[in-house]
Amino acid sequence: MGTVRGCNFPDDLYYSVDNNVWARREDDGTVTVGLTAYAGALAGQIVSYTPKKVGKSVKKDKSCATVESGKWVGPVKTPVAGEIVAINDKVAEKPALINEDPYGEGWVVKIRPENWDGDAADLKTGQDALAAFEAKMESEGFGGC
Amino acid sequence: MSATWRLLDTGLRRAAENIALNRALLEAHQAGEAPHTLRFLRFRPSALIGFHQSPRQELHLDACARAGIEVQRRITGGGAIYFDEGQLGWELYLDRRTLGTADMGAIARRICEAAAAGIRRLGVDARFRPRNDIEVDGRKLSGTGGAFDGDSFLYQGTLLLDFDVERMLRVLRIPAEKLSGKAVAGARDRVVSLRELLGEVPPLETVQRHLAEAFAEAFGVTLEPGGLNAAEEARYREALAEIDTPEWVHLRDAPADEAPLLEGVHRARGGLIRAIVWLDEARDHVKQVLITGDFFVQPRRLVADLEAALKDVPRADLRARVEAFFREHEAALLMLEPADFVAALEAALASPTTDEAARP
Incomplete structure (x- = not known):
């Protein structure tokens, strides 16, 4: 588990640093997508979650869900293109799970990717990801999780 | 030399048009097609719900229909409001870099504090109240909320110039109604308008000028009046086609x-x-x-x-x-x-x- 300014970034995930989201390839070929701990810290406690519908196709870097915190509404931008195959009922009931367990129970959607290898090539992982998040936090004046 | 932001006044419009402009201006800003902007806007009588709300839970839809009040869904968060010609809307379209922070709470606070400073120039003791209100002696004068897309964001607020509490109570399904006979008094205690504070409604131009000057001062910028550009016009027509529909208004519709x-x-x-x-x-x-x-x-x-x-x-x-x-x-x-x-x-x-x- 990597840590940047107190925010966790698991080593095995793929990150879109710009969009503050992660992706994990599962054994069944689907990809789980979520917000990073850093995104949750910037947003504050998330109180609403509206995912796109199961079966809907989403483009890379476009919205796969909308979340709300402290009267702010914004998209979760998927790091991979594909079809949404699952949404998270637990998060629908308790959106703050995105803050509390961003890489576990607080996942946002599961996607059947169109082109995982192609999309993943644009994502950062391991030490590269940690360095990129450090640079992002520096430019955004972030104190820490 | 200080940066220049656009001062955009879109005048009195229907709710669907105002909200389509929210989306168009935010998207255009995110795409790099639009400058940083302070916008003033006004509404024909409207009941506006927050993005994640359900119309049936928030509004008396029959009363809205009878009174010809347009029901619309905002792209920003927060709760349902009644908005008419007695209120002024203000909005900022900026990005996180401009404010030197990506923390959403800090952004809201900075903007609300600037807006409160502008309202104080009118001679009322307006203050930011966490998490999203501007108040005078504990009574709400302005509510705010935001939406973001990538680094760009839109942050908006209302300002009550003159306010019809009875009309609001007919439209909004709010807990104050539970106070039965005391409903109007209860709601009135919690909100306040410039008319009530100053004894009259100041001219719109005066209010806008003070707000604009306060924002310009708080962010160290110059404001220059301007209109919509072609890219924004095109995005606006596209957004209006989606937003001016029952499907958008009832996007979420829990009983x-x-x-x-x-x-x-x-x-x-x-x-x-x-x-x-x-x-x-x-x-x-x-x-x-x-x-x-x-x-x-x-x-x-x-x-x-x-x-x-x-x-x-x-x-x-x-x-x-x-x-x-x-x-x-x-x-x-x-x-x-x-x-x-x-x-x-x-x-x-x-x-x-x-x-x-x-x-x-």
């Missing part, structure tokens, strides 16, 4: 009985505390609370501040929020403990949901 109003009473040594809790059952989430009674607290505005701090809170966090509030606020409670407020709220949450409670 009213899934958001009951629960009422509880706690008899403390220092008096009786009555709590009304508006619960979103599907998310086990408190939308709003209203606290009344014959207890004594100082300062008087404390109850309004407590209510503001308890908006949109997971039910499980309610007790901790009350305790944190009293740690952060200096309060004189006469024979009352913070735990008494928790007890009143818990009494409400423990009360059975009835059809009567679901239909205020």
Whole structure:
């Protein structure tokens, strides 16, 4: 588990640093997508979650869900293109799970990717990801999780 | 040389047009097609719900239809509001880099503090109240909310110039109605307009000038009047085609009985505390609370501040929020403990949901 300014970034995930989201390839070929701990810290406690519908196709870097915190509404931008195959009922009931367990129970959607290898090539992982998040936090004046 | 932002005044419009402009301007800003902008806007009579809300839970739709009040869904967060010609809307389209922070709470605070400074130039003691209000002596004068897309964001607020509380109560399904005969007084105690504070409504141009000057000063920029560019016009037409439809307005449409109003009473040594809790059952989430009674607290505005701090809170966090509030606020409670407020709220949450409670 990597840590940047107190925010966790698991080593095995793929990150879109710009969009503050992660992706994990599962054994069944689907990809789980979520917000990073850093995104949750910037947003504050998330109180609403509206995912796109199961079966809907989403483009890379476009919205796969909308979340709300402290009267702010914004998209979760998927790091991979594909079809949404699952949404998270637990998060629908308790959106703050995105803050509390961003890489576990607080996942946002599961996607059947169109082109995982192609999309993943644009994502950062391991030490590269940690360095990129450090640079992002520096430019955004972030104190820490 | 200071940076220049655009000053855009889109005048009096229908709600669908105003909200389509929200989306168009935010998208254009995110795409690098639009400058940083301060926008002023006004609405024909409208009931506006927050992005994640359901019209049937928030509004008296029959009353809206009878009075010709347009119902619309915002792209920003927060609660339902009634908006008409007696209010001025202000909005900023910026990016996180401009403000040197990506923390959404910090961005909201900075903008609200600048707006409050502008309102103070009119001669009223307006202050930012966490999390998203601008108030005068505990009464709300301006509510705010935002939307972001990548690094770009839109942050918007209302300003009550002149306000028709009775009309608002006919339109919004709010806990204040639960106070039956005292409904209007209860709601009136919680909001205030410039007319009430100043004895008259200042000219619109004056209000806009003070707000614009305060924003320019707070962010160290110059404002230059301008209109929509071609890219924004094109995005606006596209957005309007989606937003000016029942599908958009009813994007979320949970029935009213899934958001009951629960009422509880706690008899403390220092008096009786009555709590009304508006619960979103599907998310086990408190939308709003209203606290009344014959207890004594100082300062008087404390109850309004407590209510503001308890908006949109997971039910499980309610007790901790009350305790944190009293740690952060200096309060004189006469024979009352913070735990008494928790007890009143818990009494409400423990009360059975009835059809009567679901239909205020």
